Amino acid sequence: MKSHAPLNGSQLRTYHRIFQHPISHNLAWSEVYGMFRQLGDVKVEANGNTKVTRNGQFMVLPPHQTKDVAEAQEVMAIRHFLEKTEAYAAGPDELGAHWLVVIDHHEARLFRSEMHGSVPEQILPHEPDHFFRHAHNSRDFTRGEEKPDPNSYFEPLAQALLTAKQILVFGTGTGMSSEMDQFVGWLKDHHPDLSKRVIGSVVVDENHLTVGQLLAKAREFYSNALPSPV
Secondary structure, three states: OOOOOOOOHHHHHHHHHHOOOOOOOOEEHHHHHHHHHHHOEEEEOOOOOEEEEEOOEEEEEOOOOOOEEOOHHHHHHHHHHHHHOOOOOOOOOOOOOEEEEEEOOOOEEEEOOOOOOOOOEEEOOOOOOOOOOOOOOOOOOOOOOOOOOOHHHHHHHHHHOOOOOEEEEEEOOOHHHOHHHHHHHHHHHHOHHHHOOEEEEEEOOHHHOOHHHHHHHHHHHHHHHOOOOO
16 A cells, blocks of 8 residues: 555544654554554464555564553654655656645645645644744754754655655745745755755745645646746
8 A cells, every 4th residue: 555545633643643752652552553554554464463564665563462552662663664664656657746745834735646636645743732843032043952853754755755756835934934945945955856856935825725726826836837838
C-alpha cells in the first residue's frame, strides 16, 4: 500500500504520538496496528511477530505481552521506520506531476497530479503546540532559546515531493512568521535539487478558501507560468 493512504482522526493522533517528546509510554498497540494497516501491508507471522511492509521496506515487531507499546526502544524503532518509508511511491502516470503544497504551522496539505479531483495528503508537525514558536523581540534567539529542529516536519514533506516535476507552495504570512518561507528556505539548504523545482510561493488566506478555490488558484498559476504550446 502506498504511503499516501489517508489517515483518519484517531490514526493521525497515533501517528502524532509516536513522534511525541518526551516519548509516550502508553501507546495502545491496537491503535498502532490499525495505523500500520492503513499505511502499509501488515502480516502476523506464525511465531506471533508482526511484519509491516511499506514502500518496499519492512520491519518486524515482536508479539506484545501488554496492550501498550511501552518500551522506548520500540517506539523509536517505529518512528524511524515511518520516517525512512515516508517517500511516496508514485505510479507511472504520476511521475513529473505538478504539485501544490499548502502549509502553515499546524499542517501541510499536498495535492498531486493535475489537481483535478485531487485529495489532500496531510503531513502534521510532531509537536504542533510549540513547533516553530519564535522568540519575540529576538531575531537571532540571543536569549539562548533554540529553534526546534524542523526536520521532523519538513523532511517527510520533502520526501513526499521527490517525484514532483514542479512544486507550487501556498502559505500565510512572510519571513519568520511564514512556514511557507521557512520551508522554501530549508529546501534550498537540505534538498537543493528539489528546491529548484519550486516554481512559486504565494501568500494566500487559506483559512477563508475552500480546497476547490485553492486548487483553482494553483491551476491559474500553473497555466500562467507554463510556456504556451507553439
